[in-house]
Amino acid sequence: MASHTVQLLKEQLPVEQQPLQLSPDITTGLVLVDLVNGFCTVGAGNLAPREPDEQISKMVEETVRLSKLFSEKKWPIFAFLDCHHPDVPEPPYPPHCIAGTDEANLVPDLQWLEDEPNATLRRKDCIDGFLGSIEKDGSNVFIDWVKNNQIKQVLVVGICTDICVLDFVSSALSARNRGFLSTLENVIVYPRACATFDLPLHVARNNKDVVAHPQELMHHIGLYLARGRGAKIASEVLFD
Numbered sequence: 001m002a003s004h005t006v007q008l009l010k011e012q013l014p015v016e017q018q019p020l021q022l023s024p025d026i027t028t029g030l031v032l033v034d035l036v037n038g039f040c041t042v043g044a045g046n047l048a049p050r051e052p053d054e055q056i057s058k059m060v061e062e063t064v065r066l067s068k069l070f071s072e073k074k075w076p077i078f079a080f081l082d083c084h085h086p087d088v089p090e091p092p093y094p095p096h097c098i099a100g101t102d103e104a105n106l107v108p109d110l111q112w113l114e115d116e117p118n119a120t121l122r123r124k125d126c127i128d129g130f131l132g133s134i135e136k137d138g139s140n141v142f143i144d145w146v147k148n149n150q151i152k153q154v155l156v157v158g159i160c161t162d163i164c165v166l167d168f169v170s171s172a173l174s175a176r177n178r179g180f181l182s183t184l185e186n187v188i189v190y191p192r193a194c195a196t197f198d199l200p201l202h203v204a205r206n207n208k209d210v211v212a213h214p215q216e217l218m219h220h221i222g223l224y225l226a227r228g229r230g231a232k233i234a235s236e237v238l239f240d
Contacts, residue, residue, distance in 0.1 A: 033158025038103030162222030
């Protein structure tokens with residue numbers, strides 16, 4: 001999609017952003033959405049980028065930076081990892097992030113989180129991580145994490161801005177509004193540490209089974225919808 005068209009849409013659908021100043025006085029949890037090889041590492045699977053992607057690469061880089069800072073401060077981290085049984089499809093998407101394969105593992109620069117005492121990892125088999133946190137007994141791992149850490153705000157990063165990130169943010173906001181997350185006040189999305197995939201129109205026209213998904217536009221729409229649902233959007237993240 002032509003850059004001037006995207007810019008026009010951004011002007012018509014503006015997303016208000018404010019700097020986020022993090023302080024030990026307000027307990028903040030970092031939520032990582034699907035920083036797995038199957039979505040982020042070139043050639044790692046059906047839904048992985050087929051060539052180096054600047055938006056995805058910058059998202060991974062910024063997420064690694066934030067994760068290390070949260071780890072140094074011993075602040076809570078929650079990481080969702082997309083993970084599917086090979087015999088259980090997730091239409092309309094092709095098989096991806098199959099359990100037991102490297103697709104379903106964290107990207108190399110974040111694999112240290114597996115041994116991080118302040119990190120909680122949750123493998124999910126659905127788009128929405130909030131739903132993917134529900135256990136068979138009806139409890140919810142994410143809700144428990146928020147309550148146990150007395151978290152007042154969550155900073156959400158990951159992929160895809162307009163799919164898994166948006167769905168999780170929307171559900172977390174609804175759960176907060178319904179009183180299921182009694183300590184949670186704010187859900188904050190950080191655009192520089194989010195990304196989505198790129199499927200240009202000219203490629204989609206040649207394949208009746210796919211829908212065009214221009215990256216820059218859909219990234220912006222994801223942020224716009226999240227803001228409309230009640231999330232705050234951070235232009236930058238600063239630490240005291």
